[in-house]
Amino acid sequence: xxxxxxxxxxxxxxxxxxxxxxxxxxxxxxxxxxxxxxxxxxxxxxxxxxxxxxxxxxxxxxxxxxxxxxxxxxxxxxxxxxxxxxxxxxxxxxxxxxxxxxxxxxxxxxxxxxxxxxxxxxxxxxxxxxxxxxxxxxxxxxxxxxxxxxxxxxxxxxxxxxxxxxxxxxxxxxxxxxxxxxxxxxxxxxxxxxxxxxxxxxxxxxxxxxxxxxxxxxxxxxxxxxxxxxxxxxxxxxxxxxxxxxxxxxxxxxxxxxxxxxxxxxxxxxxxxxxxxxxxxxxxxxxxxxxxxxxxxxxxxxxxxxxxxxxxxxxxxxxxxxxxxxxxxxxxxx
Numbered sequence: 001x002x003x004x005x006x007x008x009x010x011x012x013x014x015x016x017x018x019x020x021x022x023x024x025x026x027x028x029x030x031x032x033x034x035x036x037x038x039x040x041x042x043x044x045x046x047x048x049x050x051x052x053x054x055x056x057x058x059x060x061x062x063x064x065x066x067x068x069x070x071x072x073x074x075x076x077x078x079x080x081x082x083x084x085x086x087x088x089x090x091x092x093x094x095x096x097x098x099x100x101x102x103x104x105x106x107x108x109x110x111x112x113x114x115x116x117x118x119x120x121x122x123x124x125x126x127x128x129x130x131x132x133x134x135x136x137x138x139x140x141x142x143x144x145x146x147x148x149x150x151x152x153x154x155x156x157x158x159x160x161x162x163x164x165x166x167x168x169x170x171x172x173x174x175x176x177x178x179x180x181x182x183x184x185x186x187x188x189x190x191x192x193x194x195x196x197x198x199x200x201x202x203x204x205x206x207x208x209x210x211x212x213x214x215x216x217x218x219x220x221x222x223x224x225x226x227x228x229x230x231x232x233x234x235x236x237x238x239x240x241x242x243x244x245x246x247x248x249x250x251x252x253x254x255x256x257x258x259x260x261x262x263x264x265x266x267x268x269x270x271x272x273x274x275x276x277x278x279x280x281x282x283x284x285x286x287x288x289x290x291x292x293x294x295x296x297x298x299x300x301x302x303x304x305x306x307x308x309x310x311x312x313x314x315x316x317x318x319x320x321x322x323x324x325x326x327x328x329x330x331x332x333x334x
Contacts, residue, residue, distance in 0.1 A: 001028075001029040001030075001031075001100075001102045001103050001104060001105070002027060002029075002030055002031075002103070002105045002106075002107055002120055002123065002124060002192075003030075003031045003032075003033065003097035003100065003103040003105070003106050003107065004022065004030070004031070004032045004033070004107045004108075004109055005033050005035065005090055005093030005094055005097065005106065005107070005108050005109070006018065006032065006033070006034050006035070006093075006109050006110070006111050007034075007035050007036075007037065007086060007089040007090050007093070007108075007110075007111065008034055008035070008036045008037065008039055008043050008047075008111045009036070009037040009038075009039050009043075009083060009089070010039050010040065010041045010043060011039065011041075011043045011111040011112065012039070012041040012042045012043045012045075012046050014111055014112040014237055015034075015043055015046055015047060015050075015111045016046055016050050017114050018109070018110075018111050018112065018113055018114060018115075019047070019050050020050075020114075021113075021114040021115040021116075022115060023115065023117070023119075023120045023121075024056065024074065024075075026117075026120075026121070027120045027121065027124075029102065030074060030120070031072075031073075031074055031075075031076070031097060031100065031103065032074065032075050032076070033072075033076045033078060033093040033096055033097055034047060034075075034076065034077045034078065034093075035078045035080055035089045035090065035092050035093045036077060036078070036079055036080060036089075037080050037082065037083045037084055037085075037088075037089045038079070038080065038081065038082050038083055038319070038322075040319070044077070044079075047077055048077075051075060056074070056075050057073055057074070057075065058075050058076075058077055059072045059073055059075065059076045059077070060076075060077045060078075060079070061076065061077075061078055061079070062078075062079045062081065063078055063079060063080050063081055063092055064081065070096070070099040070100075071099075071100075072096070076096070078092055078093065078096065080092055082319075082321065082322055082325070083318060083319060083322040083325070083326070084206070084325065085206060085208070085209035085210055085325065085326065086188065086204075086208075086209070086210050086211075086213050087203070087204035087205060087206040087208065087209075087213040088206045088209075088325075090108055090188075090203075090204065090213075091203040091204055091206065094106055094108075094193075094198060094203055095203065098195070098198065098199075103195070104127075104194065104195045105123060105124065105127055105192050105193075105194065105195075106192065106193045106194075106195070106198065107120070107123065107191070107192045108188060108190075108191045108192070108193065109189070109190060109234070110188075110189040110190070110236060112143070112236060112237035112238065113140075113189055113190060113234040113235065113236050113237075114143065114234060114235045115234050116232075116233045116234065116235070118231060119138060119231070119232040119233060119234060120232075122138070122229050122231035122232045123136060123138070123192050123229055123232045126227060126229040126231075126232075127192070127194070127227075130227055131225075132194065132196050132224060133194055133197070133224055133225050133226070133227045134193070134194065134197040134201070134218065134221035134222075134224035134225065134226060135185075135186045135191055135192065135193055135194075135197065135214075135217070135218055135221070135226050135227070136186065136191075136192040136194075136226070136227035136228070136229055136232075137151075137153050137183075137186035137187060137190060137191055137192070137226075137227075137228055137229070137232075138190055138228070138229045138230065138231070138232025138233055138234065139151075139152055139172075139230055139232070139233045139234075140152075140187055140189055140190050140233075140234055140235075140236050141172075141233060141234070141235050141236070142235070142236060142238065143235040143236055143237045143238075144237065144238075146235060147171055147172070148169055148170070148171065149167045149168060149169065149170050149171075149172060149175055150165060150168060150187075150236055150238065151165035151166065151167070151168060151187045151189075152165070152166040152167040152175065152177060152178055152228065152230075153165075153166050153178055153183040153185070153186060153187070153226070153228055154166060154183065154184060154185045154186070154187060154215075155182070155183070155184045155185075156184040156185065156215060156219075158271055158274065159271075159274050159277045159278065159281070160263075160274075160277065160278045160281040160282070161263040161264070161266050161267040161271065161274075161278045161282075162263065162278075162281065162282075162285075163184075163185070163212075163215060165187070166178045166183075177228065177230050178228065180225060180226060180227055180228050181225070183226040183228065184215070184218060184219075184226075185214055185215045185217075185218040185219075185226070186214060186218060186226060187214065188213060188214035189234070189236050189238075190232070190234045190236070191214060192232075194224075196224070197221060197224055200222070200224070201217070201220050201221060201222070204216070204217045205217070207265070207328065208258075208262045208265060208266075209258060209262075209325065209326045209327075210258045210262075210326075211255075211258045211259050211262045212259075212262040212263065212265065212266045215266060216266055216269065216270075219266075219270050250294065250297060251297065252297070253296045253297050253299070253300035253301075253311060253313055253314055254300070254313070254314045254317050256289075256297050256300045256301040256304065257300040257301065257303060257304040257310050257311070257314045258304060259301070259304065260282055260286075260300075260301040260302075260304035260305040261304030261305065261307065262304075263278065263282060263305075264278065264279070264282075264305060264307075279305065282301075282305050283305070285301070286298050286301045286302050286305065289301060296311070296313065299311055300313075300314055309327070310327055315327075
């Protein structure tokens with residue numbers, strides 16, 4: 001059985017379309033857990049309205065409340081109490097769903113994704129035929145340019161920590177699905193984890209706050225393989241709140257700060273001897289941003305790369321009460 005975890009934060013412009021696309025009526029036993037990271041827009045209100053309009057019973061709980069139950073229904077909204085970052089919010093949903101022994105597939109889905117019909121069934125059927133696995137992904141296409149692929153899984157360059165999405169910006173007819181053994185990670189926007197993997201590896205590491213969580217998770221999988229399910233396609237808007245790069249725009253300063261900072265954290269944990277090379281190659285990219293006049297993006301990347309305080313424009317996106325969690329120094333004990 002499949003359980004879906006959707007982390008929301010300022011998702012009012014996309015969450016309704018995401019919910020509309022979910023296979024409540026065709027996927028038996030489906031459970032959906034929405035984890036809201038203290039959105040300060042109308043995300044929660046839209047979720048409530050959608051549930052009322054569609055006639056679906058929405059259960060709401062505040063994390064840590066003694067009234068919070070484990071045996072919630074098909075649609076649950078968990079209020080996390082703050083901006084816990086990507087892994088922090090998703091982990092709450094995973095831990096909640098793990099209490100249901102009937103769920104063996106845990107689908108992590110971005111709120112700005114729309115699921116195609118049959119995607120859930122394709123994941124379920126692929127898992128049923130496969131040997132034990134860690135993570136499974138499907139094709140992600142850009143919502144704003146539906147003909148273009150965003151990701152068919154990803155690879156990490158061992159000397160730089162720089163990640164690439166396979167087949168990005170190709171038309172589907174021109175793309176060849178990658179061999180599963182060539183994958184290094186599955187995009188966290190559309191990622192299915194097996195129960196065995198979560199119980200063996202544990203939840204995602206939370207101190208990245210944003211970016212590299214799924215890459216770190218995949219790197220801890222041991223001998224469990226990554227799978228790819230071509231029929232499980234979703235359409236992804238991408239960067240609606242934080243300005244992640246898309247088919248026609250550069251990543252924002254906010255996205256660059258966390259990407260460059262977390263690249264160094266990842267390399268420290270998994271390829272420590274290659275940190276100098278990773279730093280030098282990242283600096284080349286910072287220089288390219290500066291050369292084209294993208295000063296804000298370049299400075300944010302430089303600050304993240306060197307563990308400096310974030311620029312004002314980056315701090316502004318995160319509420320002051322959550323600054324310590326988002327911008328804390330690297331924990332080198334891990």
